[in-house]
Amino acid sequence: MSDIEDMLSVPEPNVDPERALARLRARVEAERITPVTRAATPPRRAAVSGWLKGLSAAATVALVATVLTVSGLAETILTIFEPKQIVAVPITTTDLSGAPSFDTYGTLTWTEQPRPYDVPDVRTAARESGMTVLIPANLPAGVGAPRYGVMPKTTATFTFSADKTRQAAAAQKRTPPPMPANIDGSKLFITGGPAVVAFYDDGTRPTGVTGATGASPFTGMPKLVVAQGKPPVVQSDGVTVEQLQSYLLAQPGISPQLAAQIRAIKDPSSTLPVPIPMDMATSKKVTVQGVEGIFVGDSTGLGSAVIWQKDGIVYGVAGTLTEEQVLAVANSLH
Amino acid sequence: MEAAERLRLGTVPGPGMPPAFEELFRKEYARVVAIAHRVVADSDEAEDVAQDVFVSFYRKHPADAHYAAPWLYAAAAHIALNVLRSRERRGKRDAVEALRRDAQAPDPAQAAETAETRSEVRAALARLPDRSAALLALRYSGLSYEEIAAALGLRQSSIGTLLRRAEDAFRKEVAK
Numbered sequence: 001m002s003d004i005e006d007m008l009s010v011p012e013p014n015v016d017p018e019r020a021l022a023r024l025r026a027r028v029e030a031e032r033i034t035p036v037t038r039a040a041t042p043p044r045r046a047a048v049s050g051w052l053k054g055l056s057a058a059a060t061v062a063l064v065a066t067v068l069t070v071s072g073l074a075e076t077i078l079t080i081f082e083p084k085q086i087v088a089v090p091i092t093t094t095d096l097s098g099a100p101s102f103d104t105y106g107t108l109t110w111t112e113q114p115r116p117y118d119v120p121d122v123r124t125a126a127r128e129s130g131m132t133v134l135i136p137a138n139l140p141a142g143v144g145a146p147r148y149g150v151m152p153k154t155t156a157t158f159t160f161s162a163d164k165t166r167q168a169a170a171a172q173k174r175t176p177p178p179m180p181a182n183i184d185g186s187k188l189f190i191t192g193g194p195a196v197v198a199f200y201d202d203g204t205r206p207t208g209v210t211g212a213t214g215a216s217p218f219t220g221m222p223k224l225v226v227a228q229g230k231p232p233v234v235q236s237d238g239v240t241v242e243q244l245q246s247y248l249l250a251q252p253g254i255s256p257q258l259a260a261q262i263r264a265i266k267d268p269s270s271t272l273p274v275p276i277p278m279d280m281a282t283s284k285k286v287t288v289q290g291v292e293g294i295f296v297g298d299s300t301g302l303g304s305a306v307i308w309q310k311d312g313i314v315y316g317v318a319g320t321l322t323e324e325q326v327l328a329v330a331n332s333l334h
Numbered sequence: 335m336e337a338a339e340r341l342r343l344g345t346v347p348g349p350g351m352p353p354a355f356e357e358l359f360r361k362e363y364a365r366v367v368a369i370a371h372r373v374v375a376d377s378d379e380a381e382d383v384a385q386d387v388f389v390s391f392y393r394k395h396p397a398d399a400h401y402a403a404p405w406l407y408a409a410a411a412h413i414a415l416n417v418l419r420s421r422e423r424r425g426k427r428d429a430v431e432a433l434r435r436d437a438q439a440p441d442p443a444q445a446a447e448t449a450e451t452r453s454e455v456r457a458a459l460a461r462l463p464d465r466s467a468a469l470l471a472l473r474y475s476g477l478s479y480e481e482i483a484a485a486l487g488l489r490q491s492s493i494g495t496l497l498r499r500a501e502d503a504f505r506k507e508v509a510k
Binding site: 003004005007008010011013014015017018020021023024025027028033034035141142223320 | 351352355356359360363364367368371372375377380381384385388389392393396397412452455459463464465470471474501504505508
């Protein structure tokens with residue numbers, strides 16, 4: 001027996017899986033915990049649109065950003081202007097699986113494809129993105145040197161199609177409200193980024209801006225991720241936010257609770273909602289860098305993220321760290 | 335086990351729990367507890383950690399996911415380390431007391447000494463960086479290099495080196 005094996009030795013635990021399963025079942029029922037369903041999982045990955053995918057390759061930020069995109073609804077309505085503030089919108093798994101995807105309503109054409117790439121250092125990241133890249137003054141113990149990635153500015157055009165909406169609804173045996181004539185054929189011009197992402201690790205993990213896949217929840221989740229980017233801006237060739245909101249929130253699959261929350265946003269033309277899946281994460285308002293931001297905690301307590309917008313840039317700090325550590329890093333950015 | 339006995343124990347499948355999840359639970363529960371136990375050195379606390387691990391998985395992942403086992407092992411190590419650190423923050427007396435009930439020894443004085451030793455070793459483990467502590471927990475719970483690599487998202491070829499470094503760091507912490 002090695003010295004360490006000896007030091008860490010413990011008596012064999014006497015476990016009874018059947019009794020433990022009964023205990024788990026009682027807890028699941030008492031707390032009304034629902035299992036994830038197949039239907040909810042694949043769209044979350046498949047519908048991630050490119051520039052967000054690159055930006056959020058590895059962190060809890062991904063959770064937020066991915067959900068934002070997957071709902072289609074959120075992206076369509078909420079980015080149709082220039083967001084200047086962010087707000088948390090609690091959503092449920094049902095909201096996620098029930099919301100129609102973006103391509104239900106028309107066709108998205110990329111004019112500048114989202115192609116993230118690694119850069120050697122912060123100076124290059126700043127030069128290629130055209131932004132001042134903030135770096136943390138203090139890092140928690142166990143956090144190594146950063147790797148930088150840049151997501152160039154990306155643009156796309158979305159064209160609404162009443163025909164496509166009808167076909168998608170028919171395929172799902174649903175009857176959506178008719179698309180108003182002024183929406184059919186209208187276009188949205190979407191701009192995202194540029195963005196810079198710094199992955200802090202000790203360099204042994206195969207993570208980078210192009211993302212990593214693996215078996216573990218911790219794969220592709222470096223200790224710390226610091227991201228910053230220009231928020232998405234969407235211009236319309238005629239349709240207003242109010243018209244789109246009214247049409248999209250009346251779609252089947254949008255829960256009345258979700259619709260009410262989105263309608264309650266006071267200034268939708270300048271507010272970027274960050275959907276928070278209630279069964280997976282918790283959120284609260286925090287002050288970061290002197291402005292209001294959102295803290296998002298993974299319900300397992302293993303991951304934390306804080307997101308805020310300041311001087312026209314959206315920032316995110318996330319990692320397998322505590323709330324205090326993530327906020328300390330965020331406040332030390334300079 | 336007979337159906338009637340399972341009914342008595344409340345282990346008949348519940349209406350909402352997928353059979354695949356129950357199968358996964360039965361297959362991996364003992365190993366998840368063993369990993370947590372190696373970290374917290376208290377069997378009751380290890381079973382509490384295992385409950386949290388499976389609830390967390392249940393909420394977020396389909397039971398037949400190909401990554402289920404490595405996910406569970408990694409989560410067991412990380413959640414157990416969080417428990418250990420919060421115990422350490424409460425102070426040495428609490429930490430020793432928590433371990434006393436698991437310290438099997440013929441007489442109380444020996445049990446107290448075993449608990450004290452285990453507590454000092456766990457305090458050293460709690461001071462290590464997350465990944466090093468998780469590596470030690472998984473390796474000394476009997477996981478192979480391949481299983482550790484899958485669980486922690488590391489390259490299998492790096493495990494040997496990282497493990498040696500973690501062991502050296504651990505020895506230094508214990509000696510402090």
